[in-house]
Amino acid sequence: xxxLISVRDLERRDFEEIHAIADLYASGSxxxxxxxxxxxxxxxxxxxxxxxxxxxxxxxxxxxxxFRSEEGTSxxxxxxxxxxxxxxxxxxxxIVMRHRFDGAAKFASEIARHPIINAGDGKxxxxxxxxxxxxxxxxxxxxxxxLTVGVxxxxxxxxxxxxxxxxxxxxxxxxxxxxSPPQLTLRKEIDDxxxxxxxxxxDLVSIIQEIxxxxxxxxxxxxxxxxxxxxxxxxxxxxxxxxxxxxRKRSIILHPLPRVDEIDRAxxxxxxxxxxxxxxxxxxxxxxxxxxxxxERK
Amino acid sequence: MSESGLLVRKIKxxxxxDHIPAGRALAVLKILRIRGDEGIRVSLLMxxxxxxxGSKDIVKVENRELKGQEVDLISLIAPQATINIVKDYxxxxxxxxxxxxxxxxxxxxxxxxxxxxxxxxxxxRFTLISExxxxxxxxxxxxxxxxxxxxxxILGE
Numbered sequence: 413x414x415x416l417i418s419v420r421d422l423e424r425r426d427f428e429e430i431h432a433i434a435d436l437y438a439s440g441s442x443x444x445x446x447x448x449x450x451x452x453x454x455x456x457x458x459x460x461x462x463x464x465x466x467x468x469x470x471x472x473x474x475x476x477x478x479f480r481s482e483e484g485t486s487x488x489x490x491x492x493x494x495x496x497x498x499x500x501x502x503x504x505x506x507i508v509m510r511h512r513f514d515g516a517a518k519f520a521s522e523i524a525r526h527p528i529i530n531a532g533d534g535k536x537x538x539x540x541x542x543x544x545x546x547x548x549x550x551x552x553x554x555x556x557x558x559l560t561v562g563v564x565x566x567x568x569x570x571x572x573x574x575x576x577x578x579x580x581x582x583x584x585x586x587x588x589x590x591x592s593p594p595q596l597t598l599r600k601e602i603d604d605x606x607x608x609x610x611x612x613x614x615d616l617v618s619i620i621q622e623i624x625x626x627x628x629x630x631x632x633x634x635x636x637x638x639x640x641x642x643x644x645x646x647x648x649x650x651x652x653x654x655x656x657x658x659x660r661k662r663s664i665i666l667h668p669l670p671r672v673d674e675i676d677r678a679x680x681x682x683x684x685x686x687x688x689x690x691x692x693x694x695x696x697x698x699x700x701x702x703x704x705x706x707x708e709r710k
Numbered sequence: 711m712s713e714s715g716l717l718v719r720k721i722k723x724x725x726x727x728d729h730i731p732a733g734r735a736l737a738v739l740k741i742l743r744i745r746g747d748e749g750i751r752v753s754l755l756m757x758x759x760x761x762x763x764g765s766k767d768i769v770k771v772e773n774r775e776l777k778g779q780e781v782d783l784i785s786l787i788a789p790q791a792t793i794n795i796v797k798d799y800x801x802x803x804x805x806x807x808x809x810x811x812x813x814x815x816x817x818x819x820x821x822x823x824x825x826x827x828x829x830x831x832x833x834x835r836f837t838l839i840s841e842x843x844x845x846x847x848x849x850x851x852x853x854x855x856x857x858x859x860x861x862x863x864i865l866g867e
Contacts, residue, residue: 492829492830492831493825493829493831493832494829494831494832511825512823513823513824513825513828513829514821514823514824514825514850514851514852514853515824515825515826515832515848515849515850515851515852516825516829518825518849518850519825519826519829519831519832519850523831533825533851534823534851535823536851536852599853600854601847601852601853601854602852635823
């Protein structure tokens with residue numbers, strides 16, 4: 413593994429190996445074993461992803477340089493992405509990049525000599541989040557095959573949804589429900605790539621009893637072409653006690669976070685609410701990703 | 711002699727683009743950036759009879775050869791077309807077009823937030839998904855650019 417740009421580039425074996433390494437870091441049985449420098453290049457804001465990457469790099473024994481926002485960098489003076497990448501490439505062994513434009517990570521990987529890790533590119537992909545999502549499912553259920561997954565919310569603009577759905581191509585889910593208001597359905601180019609059984613619906617309650625994993629996403633307000641379109645769908649779905657009470661006994665709720673109003677805070681205390689547990693696994697998963705990418709280059 | 715042969719006479723030097731799907735000759739002229747004020751003689755025949763295609767368009771451009779990018783674009787919108795290079799009234803080279811599996815630089819990705827539409831260094835690159843109807847997938851953002859969007863770009867609509 414060199415760059416990590418899209419889950420399309422990973423095989424099932426890659427997911428399983430990263431998950432197995434993440435187990436070692438999560439249990440504390442593997443410690444820091446890398447050195448060198450990681451550059452964070454967050455052209456778009458991030459809380460969890462940037463912090464977990466930085467924490468993971470530091471726990472592994474690496475230096476961290478770079479930026480978490482364009483402000484105060486030469487990007488705000490008009491420096492091109494290519495030039496910023498060349499500069500960071502000269503200072504580091506790996507660049508973790510988030511950018512508002514779709515395909516930016518791939519473009520950067522064609523410029524940089526060192527590996528690029530895509531930490532989110534526009535509405536396109538967020539591959540490390542998908543590795544983390546599947547890791548959480550595996551930790552709870554012991555595996556991913558045979559489960560019924562419901563993906564609820566903004567399927568049109570959510571990069572975490574794209575990466576999760578494409579990553580599920582490498583496994584054997586029993587069925588995937590794509591649940592969204594009609595304006596936010598999955599884009600055809602993603603749907604055309606999916607290889608497993610799936611069903612599109614607007615009605616969460618009618619299928620909730622079949623679902624093992626309910627993956628909820630917020631409406632990606634910042635990716636809407638205009639405010640009016642956003643206002644039309646704002647608040648159009650919500651996971652609350654009424655929904656949770658109908659869920660299967662062993663089922664869980666995941667969310668890549670941040671949430672807005674799509675999950676009622678009253679259900680945070682439910683044993684089904686696994687989104688903060690999911691976020692907590694971000695560090696060992698990203699340690700494992702660093703090890704897979706940088707360990708092989710030693 | 712075919713009807714088209716009667717309607718459009720032979721050229722001495724230049725390029726004949728034959729077997730263009732009927733109705734697409736104007737798009738071919740757009741690709742060649744021919745507006746009519748270049749001072750070169752251009753013959754255009756639309757909806758000519760064709761044994762192979764039923765009906766077809768033909769474009770004859772005198773004293774002009776095609777550039778690589780022009781051929782790439784014509785092959786996308788008229789994959790069955792043939793390009794004949796004419797010298798001294800004789801066809802000296804006959805090329806059958808092949809739709810390229812990869813299209814680089816000549817078209818814009820239809821996704822406005824694709825990196826290739828927002829960075830001066832990033833050059834568009836597409837993989838051909840389907841020839842009929844034409845469907846391209848961006849190698850950067852994985853968005854589709856569809857046939858009507860390709861035509862809109864070529865015709866400048």
